[in-house]
Amino acid sequence: MQNVSENRVLIYIFGGSGDLAHRKLYPALFNLYRKNHIKHNFAVIGTARRDWSDDYYRSTILKSLEELPGSFNQKNSFTKHFYYQAHDVTDSKHYIALDNLGIELEKKYETQGNRIFYMAMAPKFFATIAEHLKSQNLVSEKGYNRIVIEKPFGRDFASAKELNDAISDTFSEDQIYRIDHYLGKEMVLGLLPLRFSNPFFEQVWNRDFIDNIQINLNEELGVEDRAGYYETAGALRDMVQNHIMQILALTTLGAPEKMSAEALRDQKQKLFAGLQVYKPEEVSKYFVRGQYGASDIPDHEPAYRDEPNVAPNSTIETFVAGEVHIDNDQWRGVPIFIRTGKRLPEKNSRIDVVFKPRQNPIFSQPDEPNILTIEIEPEEGVALQFNGKKIGQTTDPARYQLTYQHSKAEIAQVLDAYERLIYDVILGDHTNFSHWLELEKTWKFVDAIRQYWDNNAPTDFPNYKSGTAGPAASDSLLQRSNRQWIYQPEPRTTR
Ligand SMILES: NC(=O)c1ccc[n+]([C@@H]2O[C@H](COP(=O)([O-])OP(=O)(O)OC[C@H]3O[C@@H](n4cnc5c(N)ncnc54)[C@H](OP(=O)(O)O)[C@@H]3O)[C@@H](O)[C@H]2O)c1
Structure with a gap:
């Protein structure tokens, strides 16, 4: 039976094949799953250029969970919520495929249009991704939309402002979560x-x-x-x-x-x-x-x-x-x-x-x-x-x-810090994030x-x-x- 109070969300991870995703994000999400903060009604789409199948992607996630408590069955069931879409974020067609997969998973997992876009890749791509999310209609009209940004947020005031202006064209300040993992310690x-x-x-x-x-x-x-x-x-x-x-x-x-x-x-x-x-x-x-x-x-x-x-x-x-x-x-x-x-x-x-x-x-x-x-x-x-x-x-x-x-x-x-901060994003709590x-x-x-x-x-x-x-x-x-x-x-x- 469906748990009505469960957090419902579809998470897009840009840079899904990368180091941050494997070392921090997948273990953090698994811990949230183990503690029932996310359970049935969530799905994750990992995206990057390399040509991975869903099965291979899931095997890399399983490997990143090796050190964590939890049975193989539990970890395996967790990875079934993960899907992989290969493409280049600078290519507009990429977003059509991402949207189609998102719509399909939203139905399957009943995530009610709630979307989190996690930028786990080089900052030079953040503005391009944000622009495409808007122009290719990935920003949901039904539920909430939240973007999570990793440091470095710019390399000086001028570049940070340029980046902020670009992201602000698609997301309002209350939809932007700038992660500083020290704030989760x-x-x-x-x-x-x-x-x-x-x-x-x-x-x-x-x-x-x-x-x-x-x-x-x-x-x-x-x-x-x-x-x-x-x-x-x-x-x-x-x-x-x-x-x-x-x-x-x-x-x-x-x-x-x-x-x-x-x-x-x-x-x-x-x-x-x-x-x-x-x-x-x-x-x-x-x-x-x-x-x-x-x-x-x-x-x-x-x-x-x-x-x-x-x-x-x-x-x-x-x-x-x-x-x-x-x-x-x-x-x-x-x-x-x-x-x-x-x-x-x-x-x-x-x-x-x-x-x-x-x-x-x-x-x-x-x-x-x-x-x-x-x-x-x-x-x-x-x-x-x-x-x-x-x-x-x-x-x-x-x-x-x-x-x-x-x-x-x-x-x-x-x-741990990532677990807590990702959970805050799911709950929509800005307390432990930095403001522009x-x-x-x-x-x-x-x-x-x-x-x-x-x-x-x-x-x-x-x-x-x-x-x-x-x-x-x-x-x-x-x-x-x-x-x-x-x-x-x-x-x-x-x-
Ligand atoms: N690693 C950390 O501990 C850490 C800590 C704090 C902050 N950060 C920040 O987190 C972000 C990610 O760091 P990372 O260490 O995970 O980097 P990484 O291991 O180099 O991962 C970058 C990811 O981006 C993908 N990618 C690169 N170009 C792409 C393109 N044109 N289209 C689609 N995907 C593309 C890569 O996969 P493909 O090559 O398959 O495309 C890979 O999945 C950076 O902003 C970094 O500063 C990282």
Whole structure:
């Protein structure tokens, strides 16, 4: 019997034979299926140029589910909802075939005209696809239409605007879902409850009490096989414009009126209105770039310039550290330090909120700062460092730490970022997606740095060894105001 409350949807995946689809989308969809969020009334059309049959396509999907829990029968039944249509997205005839197959599957699976168009391919095709979806009438008149777009959304403000204008000819802003998978991570989703449901944090979350904020999104891996893309992007475009800026916004925005996509968007926009865009002469004061050289471990981890498909004299940065300022009443004067890079000692994403230390009026020595750390990955938890007394017959101070961590078993139970975000698209919930007005502001911020860097090629690359925490200038950025990175990983010494 049909489940009337089931989510009904037909999903078109452009780039259905690609890496993202197989590594992220099919496992995420299978998990939604396993948890009964999609069951009978859904179908997926995968499309790409290579000439695959439905059976072959399904076998590739089965393979991508190998590591996941679930029986072979369950996985097999899931893949029966998948169909493959070979063609080139630049060819108008492609869309006629896609529409015909869509109409047939809509009848078979009773999806009520609800359509999601997932762009899992190079951004240069997004505008062409969106235009064809309109001109070839793939946009449904019966149900909802939603388009999901992967990063990178443009490579600067001008190209992002051009892309947005092209997509906006077919889809309105409330039909566009720009995926930033960091916004689907458990501890990032936990930021607002942490900030706004604890008076003892909420009251002190401002420039009177906070000395500085540090956001780290560090990667252990190098460029791997993505040099083609990375050589045109670099760490600033790849990590700062999107993930770091979104995390920064959730860490510093004002209290939304309620938990809704609109209220959150309003607060993000207010916050970004205060984002200080640097003048060319300010860039080298506030931002540091780096590129990894070979590691000290013999025959291990080559320099970025020796990676496959990287230019031997590449000036692309694989590391960025910076000091960001928000000019509003809550944050004026509080530096927000950001750091991200490849081939750092370990994969680690975290936020450290460093409170102002006081000259203590009662005890002889100044207080050590209170520090709140929010660990996003690989651990998921919160730690609070504060001051107390050493145990025993002494009045000497001691550092205490309270920690909370989600257990591995709990983490295994919850939706992963892609699963959660795809489910949000199916439910039509925009809360955890970025809005065009946010992109506009963050691209302008990044463009100012990029332009200065492009006009002033680095002379010291490579300037950090693979496996270390980046160039020395990243430490100096904080040291000049007598601060330091709270997260200071040891260099990686083993393979
Ligand atoms: N992979 C990741 O982990 C990741 C992470 C974040 C964001 N992204 C973004 O996700 C998107 C896809 O990345 P990806 O890594 O999956 O790329 P990919 O593995 O290269 O896949 C690209 C897909 O596009 C298809 N394609 C290429 N040209 C086509 C054409 N003219 N007509 C129809 N299909 C065409 C390819 O299949 P055929 O060759 O058979 O046509 C393939 O299925 C990109 O925007 C990327 O930046 C990827």
